[in-house]
Amino acid sequence: MEMIKIINLHKSYGDLEVIKGIDLDIKSGEVVCIIGPSGSGKSTVLRCINRLETPTSGRIIVDGKDIMDPDTDINHVRTEAGMVFQQFNLFPHMTVLNNVTLGPVKVRKMLRSDADKLGLELLEKVGLADKARSYPDQLSGGQKQRVAIARALSLKPKVILFDEPTSALDPELVGEVLEVMRQLASEGMTMVVVTHEMGFAKDVADRVIFIDSGVIQEDNNPGDFFSNPKNPRLRDFLGKVA
């Protein structure tokens, strides 16, 4: 079943056309990694999926709902498609536990006690149950990002969108975040991951997509993507990062 369907997506900022016609289908349970040079439009595509950016034209269907349809409750779509940001964006004035339970309590109207139980379970899952009462500023970058993943999971989304989740981390902290993401992938979570972590893409992704200049240049299984790239720009890109 299609979890996300993107049809002829275009996005411009003023005169600058950033996304120039992208079509992409992502099936339930699939892990899709998106790579590409800086400024190529990777974040923009991801942010259009939960409408943090409004597409200029085209259609995006998330779990059967057209996000551009005025009758679609976008807040509901966002609970189905969680997001993890490069800069974590944890709420600094709330405890770690409250970061995770805010959505369940305010959006799902869950009872405080049930939400706390769920929150602790999720923190347990990312290995941070002992930090429930801490504040974000008392955590390392890797811990912050794991809390952010727990927060994204708190609404039981059907897909999670990751925008360079490890790019702001010190190298020694990257592994703990990727480990949590691997675990999610192995549990069958649908994931769209913008990343520079080629190792992760090779091991975990079902498909890898190369975006350059606002279009998809290559969409392939990780084996062929890395060892037998067809697109010359991708060959060039892989040559530079390898």
Added chain:
Amino acid sequence: MEFHFDWSVFFESIPMLMRGVKFTIVITLGGLSLGFFLGAFIGLMKLARHAFPRSAAITYIEAIRGTPMLVQAMFLYYGVPMALGIRIPPLTAGIIIIAVNSGAYIAEIVRGAVQSIDPGQTEAGRSIGLTRSQTMLYIVWPQAFKRMIPPLGNQFIISLKDTSLLMVIGVGELLRTGQEIVAVNFKAFEVYLAVAVVYLAMTLSIAKGLRMVENHLDMKTTR
């Protein structure tokens, strides 16, 4: 005639001035409480998506900041009631004037603080399905409010001093009380000095209270 400073007049006038201090405090606190709600409302209007509330907010802020408070006071106390055919007691008028005036400055404080919050916070809030107003209420406002405290404390001091202008509409606040004492004993130097000392005592107390609040907040949470 030789001038000599009369300490007894200075000290005796202070308890008499307390009657005025009471009004000064009531007007300042009443005016600022209303002014805070007004300012928060206007400040958020200035950040609205639609052009109409934005320009309404800008017009209000510019009109108040670009005119002397004394003129605003005369207009609101003498002008507006005449147009509306009503009478407003001086104390009520004083509170309204402080509210209307401080509201414009507080609106800018609120707008600045809200805008200073990382847009990533709003995005994170919206990404978990919170509505625009829930995101403001639970995420942006609490963080912005903390940043408003120092400039609000500053506005507190300004508004307290501004209440002295209300003597022109006959509010029995501190300065007017001083003036009434001088009218009887002609000891302008001692009495107005006492008035100044009492104002200073109040503004210094506010400044000190503010520092305590800031330190407390710094200790309680980071960022």
